[in-house]
Amino acid sequence: MINKCLFPVAGYGTRFLPATKSMPKEMLPIVNKPLVQYGVEEAVEAGLTDIGFVTGRGKRPIVDHFDINYELEKEIEGSGKEALLRNVSNLIENNNFSFTRQVHMKGLGHAIHCGQNLMGDNPFAVVLADDLCIADEGDIGVLAQMVKIFDQFRCSIVAIQEVPDEDVHKYGIIAGDDLGNGLFRVHDMVEKPSQDNAPSNLAIIGRYILSPDIFAKIGHTSAGVNGEIQITDALLKQAKEGCVIAYKFRGKRFDCGSIDGFVEATNYVYENIYKKGKE
Numbered sequence: 001m002i003n004k005c006l007f008p009v010a011g012y013g014t015r016f017l018p019a020t021k022s023m024p025k026e027m028l029p030i031v032n033k034p035l036v037q038y039g040v041e042e043a044v045e046a047g048l049t050d051i052g053f054v055t056g057r058g059k060r061p062i063v064d065h066f067d068i069n070y071e072l073e074k075e076i077e078g079s080g081k082e083a084l085l086r087n088v089s090n091l092i093e094n095n096n097f098s099f100t101r102q103v104h105m106k107g108l109g110h111a112i113h114c115g116q117n118l119m120g121d122n123p124f125a126v127v128l129a130d131d132l133c134i135a136d137e138g139d140i141g142v143l144a145q146m147v148k149i150f151d152q153f154r155c156s157i158v159a160i161q162e163v164p165d166e167d168v169h170k171y172g173i174i175a176g177d178d179l180g181n182g183l184f185r186v187h188d189m190v191e192k193p194s195q196d197n198a199p200s201n202l203a204i205i206g207r208y209i210l211s212p213d214i215f216a217k218i219g220h221t222s223a224g225v226n227g228e229i230q231i232t233d234a235l236l237k238q239a240k241e242g243c244v245i246a247y248k249f250r251g252k253r254f255d256c257g258s259i260d261g262f263v264e265a266t267n268y269v270y271e272n273i274y275k276k277g278k279e
C-alpha cells in the first residue's frame, strides 16, 4: 500500500517574479484555488493520506492554508461563503499534514532527500504542484493512474508526455523499451538535454512514485545541470537496475511554473470547471 505523498515546495519561483517575491509560487491561484490545493486533492483522490511538504523560507502561507483559520471561519459561519472552504476543510480534517524544511535550495533531488524523515522507508509519491494535472471527464487523476501501475510493477514510476523537439531542454527526457499501453521500461534519462542529445521527446512531468532506495541514490548523486542535485540523475541509477517505468498518462497537464502555461490553465479551468459549477 502506498499512502504517502511529498510536495517539494521550497523553490524560489523566479519565473514569476515579482509575484513570488514574498508569496510562494504554489499559492498562485488557478481561478480561486491555489495550485498546491489542486495537487493535494489529486493525491488524496489517489488514496494518499499522509501529505508531507518540503518548505523553505517564505513558504509559511502553504502551511497556514492546510490549517484552520478560526477567525475567518467564525466570521463566515452560517453564510453561503462557508461552502467555498468546504473542500480544503475536508482535506484538513481527513488527512495528515507534516512539514520539513530545505535550508539550502540545491535542487529538486536535494529537496526530495530533505523529505526522507517524512516519507520513511516506504514507497511514496511526489507532486510538483506547479504542474497542474486535470483528469479527463469521468476518468481518474494522474496520480491515481500511477498508483495502479505501481501496484503492478512495484518500482519507481515517472509520468511522461511527448513534447515538441524545441522544448526538450526544459525537461528530464527518457529512453525506454515500449511495453505497450503507454508504458516504457526506462534505460536512459537525461536532464535538460539539447535537442541533439535528447534520447527521445518523452519528457518527465511533475508526478513520480519513488521506491525508498531513491534516498541512498540521491545521497550519492553530485550536482548536475545548473549546479543542482537532479532527481533525474538519481533515477537513472534505478533505471540502470531496470527499476523505473515511464507512463504516458491520460488527462491534461499545464506547466504553471511558466507564464504561458499558467494563463492557459486559468482559461481552461475557468471555462471548463469553474463556469460549469464543477467546483
Ligand code: UTP
Residues within 6 Å of the ligand: 008, 009, 010, 011, 012, 013, 014, 015, 016, 025, 054, 102, 104, 105, 106, 107, 108, 110, 111, 128, 129, 130, 257
Ligand atoms: P522548478 O525549477 O520548477 O521551481 O522546480 P523553481 O526553482 O521554484 O522555479 P523557477 O524556475 O525559479 O521559476 C520544480 C519544483 O521543485 C521545487 C520547486 O518548489 C518546484 O515545486 N524545488 C526546486 C525545491 O523544493 N527545492 C529546490 O531546491 C528546487
